[in-house]
Amino acid sequence: MTTPVRALTALALAALIGACGETGPPTTAPFPELDRASASLFARLALHGITREYPNKPDHVMNDARDVRGPRDLHPSFYGSYDWHSSVHGHWMLVRLLKVVPDLPGAAEIRRTLDANLSIANLAAEAAYLGRPGTASFERMYGWAWLLKLAEELHGWGDADGQRWANNLQPLADAIVERYLAFLPKQVYPIRRGVHPNTAFGMALALDYARAVGRSDLDSLLVERSRTYFANDVNVPAAWEPDGDDFLSRSLIEADLMRRVLPALEFARWFHAFLPAIDRGEPANLLEPAKVTDRGDPGLVHLDGLNLSRAWCMRAVAAALPEGDLYRPVLLASAARHAEATLPYIASGDYLGEHWLASFAVYLLTAPTVVGERRSR
Secondary structure, three states, X not given: OOHHHHHHHHHHHHHHHHHHOOOOOOOOOEEOOOXXXXXXXXXXXXXXXXXXXXXXXXXXXXXXXXXXXXXXXXXXXXXXXXXXXHHHHHHHHHHHHHHHOOOOOOHHHHHHHHHHHOXXXXXXXXXXXXXXXXXXXXXXXXXXXXXXXXXXHHOOXXXXXXXXXXXXXXXXXXXXXXXXXXXXXXXXXXOOOOOOOOHHHHHHHHXXXXXXXXXXXXXXXXXXXXXXXXXXXXXXXXXXXXOOOOXXXXXXXXXXXXXXXXXXXXXXXXXXXXXXXXXXXXXXXXXXXXXXXXXXXXXXXXXXXXXXXXXHHHHHHHHHOOOOOOHHHHHHHHHHHHHHHHHHHOOXXXXXXXXXXXXXHXXXXXXXXXXXXXXXX
């Protein structure tokens, strides 16, 4: 366990214990903040990953012998971090840290690495890859979503490097948008599994991008599809969660999408019908962190990601509910427990977790503070 992360989560745990005392859950849950040392650690993990070609798990259809090629040849920008989508969100994380931690250690090295990977030529090759036969389902929609999250993070950033990277990335982002526009009208049924193809996650990040850059065509389609897929969902069987290799909660990630789609009062009514017993602490297994028994197993370590993504969903949903809603303190207390359960293990020493979990941690820890939520210090 690494000192910066241990310190960060120890503060969260101490605050949580202090808030709870012997009287039950806190009315406002403490939540850890990202400090400079932890940001530096996460950045080093990402730098190591995005420049490491092997081991690698490609999502690659070989049409003939000429397609037998290595990761860096296929994907000159996003060849590292074990797989394409993890490389993409590793790049997003580094951009995010440059923006939120102005004195980030190693910033010059980060910029040099991003400048090399996000060059015009490299990103043109990434866009050209999507024109190959057999790529229609390439990274659908998890990798698509993270690519648009990277483009969103770069959009409008008043930084010379960031503006250059944004311009270089735009043709690839446009190609991904076209994939959303072509695919979603054909997808009759949403995919609810708590892994990469999850429809709600793929649409949530895409909706953020559409609104940030003014793509009203994508925005309208995503809102329509979200309502069609999910607006009538009630009493979701969240007691069945999680599956053994989930890194997303199928119920909470859906709620995280719908709080973006529905007006505030409509969302509150929808969420209470969707998970009708949260104020009573049920289902308990949704509100308690998942247990990870082997961080060297590529499927089991997904559950660390589940704890982090559950936490960011709970915080976002709590923020979308009205003040005084009885669900809010339950969600915030649970989010703090989930964060505390996994943050100490981001730097586990095993690449199967280290190549991606820091991105989830940064996504969680740099989200806006929820009104009424105490932060640990």
